[in-house]
Amino acid sequence: MSLEILAVDDSRTMRDMIRLALEPVGFTVHTADDGVHGTEVLEDIDPDVIITDINMPRMDGFGFIDAVRDGNRHRTTPILVLTTEAAPEMKMRARSAGATGWIVKPFDPTKLVKALQMVAG
Amino acid sequence: MSVMDAARPVELLTFKLGDQEYSLDIMSVREIRGWTRATPMPLAPSFVRGVINLRGTVLPVIDLAERLGLQKCGQNSRNVIIVVKCHGHMTGLLVDAVSDIVALQPDEMQDPPDTGTSDTPNVVKALTLIDDRMIRVLDVAQIVTHAESDAA
Amino acid sequence: MTASDPLADIRASFFVECEELLEALQDGLYALEHGTGDGETIHVVFRAVHSIKGGAGAFGLEHLVQFTHQYETALDAVRSDRLAVTPDLLKLFFRAADHLSDIIRSAREEQPFATSISAPLLSELTARVSLEANQEAAEDIDFAPIAVNLDFSEDPLSAKGAQLNHFQISFTPEPELFDTGNDVPHIFAALADLGELDVQCDTSRLPTLHQLAPEAVYLSWSLSLATVVEEAEIASIFEFVEGLCELDISLRVTSDANALGSEPVTSDAMTPSTEPVDAEPQSNPQQSHRDTRQQTVVRVDIERVERLVNLVGELVINQAMLSQSMQSAGISPHSEAMNGLEEFQRLTRDIQDSVMMIRAQPVKSLFQRMSRIVRETSASVSKDVRLITDGETTEVDKTVIERLADPLTHMIRNAVDHGIETPATRLAHGKPEQGEVRLSASHRSGRVVIDVSDDGGGIDRDRVLRTAKDKGLVPPDANLADTEIDNLLFMPGFSTASNLSDLSGRGVGMDVVRTAIHALGGRITINSEPRQGTSFSISLPLTLAVLDGMVVDVSGETLVVPLNVVSETLTLTENNIEMVSPGHWVVRNRNGFLPLLDLSAVLGYRAERADFTDRIALLLTLEDDVGVALVVDEIHDQRQVVIKGLDDSFYRAPGIAAATILGDGQIALILDPADIVAHACSLGAHPPAHHRMEA
Incomplete structure (x- = not known):
C-alpha cells in the first residue's frame, strides 16, 4: 500500500536515504530540513506518517513532535523518531513527547517500511 | 593509391589562385566569408596571414597561394576566406575568388602524375577536367597539418 | 529516473554534505574558542559530528562511525554541561576535527586508513569523558553500522519454521496509546501478517452512550494467532505501545506447520492488505516534490558554466563592437539609441559579473584549511600561534581558490615557522606569549586582495642581506633600501632559516609562492616592521577568464600587456637611455639599468630603431625579479x-600568450612578457638583469 510520508532530518544524506528506501516501494516522500521547516511543510500536506530526526537546528525533534501534537490537524498522525541511540530513556523521552515509535539509525530499509506500515496500517 | 574510396559523386568547391583553378572536397568546407584584415602573428612563416575573428573564435588564416608556392594572393575585395575543418581544427584559407560547386564521379578524377619534384608539399591529390580546364583537387589535411613542420 | 546508481549518488552527496558539516564544525569550534558563539554553538558542533556519524553508519564506514561516536560522546558531555570547555579541550576538539576530515577524505577516495592512527586521539577523547563520569567510561558503542541493503526481494516473512505456534494475546490499550498516534487496527494488521489471526473484541466495559467519555478507552481484545514466528517477534510488534497497554502474550499449542497449508496466511476481515506495494504509485515526482522547499544548491557541470562564461565574453565583445559602430556612424550621444545602448552596456556588465560569480566561491574553505596548517605547524615548532581570519565570505573564482591553496599554505607555514618568535623571545620583548597570524580577504577595485600578516619579529634585514651576499645574489658592496632587502626573499632559492626545519624544505622559498601568484595574474608585495611583524599582500584578478591589460600600439598593431607585470611607464630621453654596445640599449631608473627591448623589432614587425628618444617604454617586473623595458609606440588605455x-x-608565435577581441572586432594579441624576454635573448639581446644587482 502506498503511504505519504514526511521525513524531517537536517542531514541531506539521511533525507536521501529515506527517499531511496521508500520511493521505490511506491511511497510518496516529502522532506523538511528541520522542525520549523517541518511544521511549514505540514501546513500543506496530510502525510500518513511523519519520520523525524531528534538533533536538528532551529527546532529539534522533540519540539517538532510537540508542535505537531499541539495542532489539531495532525494530532493522531503517527510519528516515528529516527535516533542513533537505542537507549531506553531515549525511547521514553520520544514517547512522552508524543512519538508513536522509533527507528534506530542506521535503519534497514525493509524494517523502515515495515515500521511505517505498522503504524499507518 | 586510389583517390576516392567510394564510387559516389564527390562535390568540389572550385576557386582561383592567380590564373590557376583549384578545388576542395566540399565536405571539409565550413563556410566562406569575405576578406577581413587579419591580425598578423609575429615571426610567422610568410604563408601565415594571421588570425581573424570568426564570431568570437580566433581563426588562423593561411594564404593558400603562398602555401602552394605560387605568387602571393593579390589583395582585392573579391578575396575570400574558405573556412575548413580538419582533425577538429578550423583554419581559414585565403583565395582569390570562389568559382563554383561541381559534382564529379570518382572516375572523372585521376591521380596527379609524379613529376619528380618535391619542392612543394604533396597537396594536390587529384586532377580533373571541367569544360576543358584542368582543376587541381587539394588535400586539405596536407595543407593544414603540414604547415607547422614546414614553418619550423 | 536515470540508470545511475542511486546509492552511489547519495554516497557522493554524503561526502559533499560532510564537507559542509566539517565547515560548520570548524566554525563552531572557532566560535567557542573566541567566545563569539552562543548557547546554540555547541549544539551545532555536536550535530555536525552526529550527522556525519549517521551517514557513515548508512554506508558501513565503520572507522568513521567509531571515531565520530567517541568525538560525539565528548561533545555531548560539553553539551550537557558535564564537561567544561577549556582551551586545552578545544585544542583536542580541533585536532579531532582535522583528523575527522582525514578519515572522511580517505573514505571518500576509498583509500585504506589505519585505525591505529586514530587510536591516540580516541583515547584522549575517551579520557576526557571518563574524567567526568566514571560509570560511562566503559560505555560501548550501541551504534553499529549497517551497510544499507536496498534489495527488497527478500521477504523476511518467508522464512519458514517447521513449527506452527498458537499464541493467545490479550490486549487492553490505555488512553495514552492513542495520544502517541498509535492505533489498534494497525497493530492487528501487522499481527495478521505473521499468520492466521482471530480477533475477539470485548465490549463489556462499554458504558451507555450518555456516560461515554470521548477520550476514554473501553475496549479490550483477545486474539489468537497461529504463526511460524517466535514470541519475540510478536512482542516486537507491540514495541511501540509497550507500557501503554495491558498486554499478555502466551504460547498455547505448537503444531506442525504443514497442517496450515503452505500459503502464508493473510488478513481477515478487519486487516487491510499489507502486501508489498504494486508499482503503480512509483511516486509522482511533481507531487512528491510539490510541498518541499527546493534545494538551495544546484549542482552544475562546470563545462556548462564555462560555456556560459564564453558566451558572455562574446556578448561583451559584441556590445563593444556595436557601440563603436554607432559612434562612428555619428549617432548623437543624446539620442534614444545611445541611451538604449548605455542601458545595454550596463546590463552586459551586470550579466558578466553575475556569470563570473557562478564560478565564485567564498574563500572560507581555503581559510579553514589554513587554520589547520597553523595548528599543525605551531605544534611542530612548539609555538603558540592562533590564526585570525577576516573576510571569509569574500568570493573568488573557484580555480583561483584551488590554485591559491599551495602558495598560501607555504606563506602560513613561513609565518608560523619564521615570522613568529619563540615564546621566550616574545615574552622578552613584552609581547603576549601567543603569536598571531592574520589572514584576510577583501575586494578592492575589481581585484581580490589577500593579506597574510604575523605579529612576529619582522624581517631580519641584516641577516637577509648577508645571506644574499653570501650566496652571490647581490654584489658584496651592494647598498640596498629596506624594501629592496625585503624583496630579496622572493629570489629563487633564498632561505633565511639558519637551521632548516622540516617545514620549510631546502630550495622552496617565497620565489615559488610568487611564481604561483604570477601564474594567476596576481601580484605579491611585502611589508615588514622590525619587532612588529611582516605582512604579505596578494592582489588577484577575480577570474581567470578576463585579464587586466594595458592596451598598446606597436607598428600599427594593437597588443595587450598583462597589467600585473607593468611596474611603471616612462618616456625615454637622452638622459635615461644609454647604448651599451651597438644595438644594445639600457634604461636607467631608480633601481639600476634595465635592458631595453624594441617590442616591434622583437616581434619582427620591423627592424630595430636606431634612436629611442621620446619613445614610450613599459618597465616590466617579471618572475625571478627580472626587469626589462619594452619600447612601444603608444599606450591606449588599461582595460579588462x-x-x-x-x-x-x-x-605558435613566440612571446604571445593568447588573444582577445577588441571593440572594433579586430583581434589583439596578448603578450607573454617572460616569453618575449626569452625570445629576445635568443635573438642575441643582452640578457635582462635582476633589478637589484646594480646599485
Missing part, C-alpha cells in the same frame, strides 16, 4: 579583456 585561446597546433 576577455581571454581567447590561440590554436597553436598550427603555429
